[in-house]
Amino acid sequence: MVLAADAVKEMDNALSNLVVKSANFPEARSAVLLACGAQISALQIQTLLAPHIAEESDSIMDKLETQMAWKDKEVRKDLDGLMAIQEFRNNPNLKIALTDYTHFSEIRKTILALSRENTNVQSLAISLDKSERCCFCARMLYPLFRRLFWRSQSWCELRIRIQSSFFGS
DSSP: OOOHHHHHHHHHHHHHHHHHHTTTSTTHHHHHHHHHHHHHHHHHHHHHHHHHHHOOOHHHHHHHHHHHHHHHHHHHHHHHHHHHSGGGTTOHHHHHHHHHHHHHHHHHHHHHHHHHHOOHHHHHHHHHHHHHHHHHHHHHHHHHHHHHHHHOSSHHHHHHHHHHHHHOO
16 A cells, blocks of 8 residues: 555655756756646645644634645646656656656545544544543632541541532531
8 A cells, every 4th residue: 555655755756856867858947847846735735634634623624625735736737747848748757756646646535535534533622621621620629628638537527528518418
């Protein structure tokens, strides 16, 4: 199974090889700009995946996906630009880069779908909220328990005092 990071790395390597081998071509400057643009945008997409996975808010996930879609268009535009250069049409490095970016895109779609389905983040947020409420209650009750404990001579007496405080005598 190809990992998302591996696919981006392989794409990056293929585009770097393409640039190195195109140094003497008349379109070398354009090739460098397009290849670097594709590399940078693909890496930016990759860096947006982790925040998406960790995010609990659907609206923020939507914004991250919008950014990824925009960067995806940039990558594809740059790769199409490289394909338009005559010297690169049959270049194996460009074909590898295209294949690897296609793999990365498929993996990204799967990651985003799983991220949307992941209820663990939302469950954790709910649990933390409940924990905060429990801590608040504990902080409010601590002085009462402390007073009861210091006045009591034994645990049995403490239990009786606690019961009488909450349930009456």
